[in-house]
Amino acid sequence: MSSNDQKDIDEVTGTDTTGHTWDGIKELNNPLPRWWLWCFYLTIIWGVAYTIAYPAWPLVSSATSGLLGYSTRGEVAQDIARFEEANADISAQLASADLNALAEDEVLARFATSAGGAVFRNNCSQCHGSGAAGAVGYPNLLDDDWLWGGDFENIEYTVRHGIRNEEDWDARWSEMTAYDEIFTNEEVDQVVHYVRLISNQEHDPALAAGGEALFLDNCAACHADNGTGSRDLGAPNLTDAIWLYGGDLESLEETVRYARFGVMPPWGERLTEAEIKAVTAYVHQLGGGE
Numbered sequence: 001m002s003s004n005d006q007k008d009i010d011e012v013t014g015t016d017t018t019g020h021t022w023d024g025i026k027e028l029n030n031p032l033p034r035w036w037l038w039c040f041y042l043t044i045i046w047g048v049a050y051t052i053a054y055p056a057w058p059l060v061s062s063a064t065s066g067l068l069g070y071s072t073r074g075e076v077a078q079d080i081a082r083f084e085e086a087n088a089d090i091s092a093q094l095a096s097a098d099l100n101a102l103a104e105d106e107v108l109a110r111f112a113t114s115a116g117g118a119v120f121r122n123n124c125s126q127c128h129g130s131g132a133a134g135a136v137g138y139p140n141l142l143d144d145d146w147l148w149g150g151d152f153e154n155i156e157y158t159v160r161h162g163i164r165n166e167e168d169w170d171a172r173w174s175e176m177t178a179y180d181e182i183f184t185n186e187e188v189d190q191v192v193h194y195v196r197l198i199s200n201q202e203h204d205p206a207l208a209a210g211g212e213a214l215f216l217d218n219c220a221a222c223h224a225d226n227g228t229g230s231r232d233l234g235a236p237n238l239t240d241a242i243w244l245y246g247g248d249l250e251s252l253e254e255t256v257r258y259a260r261f262g263v264m265p266p267w268g269e270r271l272t273e274a275e276i277k278a279v280t281a282y283v284h285q286l287g288g289g290e
Contacts, residue, residue: 087111095273099152102281109281116282119275123267132286137245137262142287145242147234148172150290156280162266163234171266174234176259179218183256187214192252198227199241 007016020027054066127138134140163172194211196203222235229237
């Protein structure tokens with residue numbers, strides 16, 4: 001008996017089958033092309049060699065480093081070091097520059113703005129937004145509404161020391177009283193509607209009238225009698241309709257009852273002197289700098 005007599009030959013193609021059948025469909029025994037197999041074997045060899053030469057296999061707290069010791073982080077660090085070396089002279093100029101006179105040196109001013117934009121995007125945009133327009137609870141740096149002032153000196157001080165943090169003893173600090181256990185529910189409503197009145201928003205005149213005395217007795221010490229605030233105390237202006245946490249009834253009620261306490265970290269120990277001045281210059285020229 002010949003070998004062909006022992007094989008199951010497909011009548012249509014004349015090719016022997018593997019003997020596997022699914023729903024009456026037979027699997028043909030067609031070997032893969034030799035060139036394809038060799039390419040497949042080469043990719044296996046390449047993959048094994050790659051995992052030996054380069055970082056590849058994850059471990060508990062790191063990964064295999066590879067025989068070549070290649071590191072993408074190291075490559076980036078080299079690029080950063082190269083650019084820092086190239087900019088060393090102008091960075092030194094910026095570190096010792098008087099920001100108020102920065103406009104007199106066009107090259108230095110351009111460098112400060114460009115470098116400051118990079119510092120802002122890497123460190124500040126997570127809270128203030130990529131365009132610096134802020135969000136609820138995070139100040140908009142494009143307008144001219146500053147709690148502590150928007151000139152070069154005040155912006156630099158805020159960047160360097162931060163706000164209401166416990167890391168820097170020189171941080172900006174202000175704290176609003178929570179009136180939840182001081183005011184009655186009606187008094188909270190009265191103060192809220194009075195604030196709506198002085199900010200030219202829709203309000204209940206009767207409630208606002210009752211809130212005026214409460215405001216003068218409890219809030220004016222920081223926000224001033226007319227509600228325009230105080231930069232010395234970091235108390236916001238309540239008359240300009242620019243709200244950090246919202247000026248609607250619900251947001252104002254929450255603010256009066258429970259107060260607000262936003263925190264900004266200090267950057268004095270995290271950024272270089274040149275980077276602090278650069279990001280100060282960048283924020284100042286965004287449109288809200290004074």
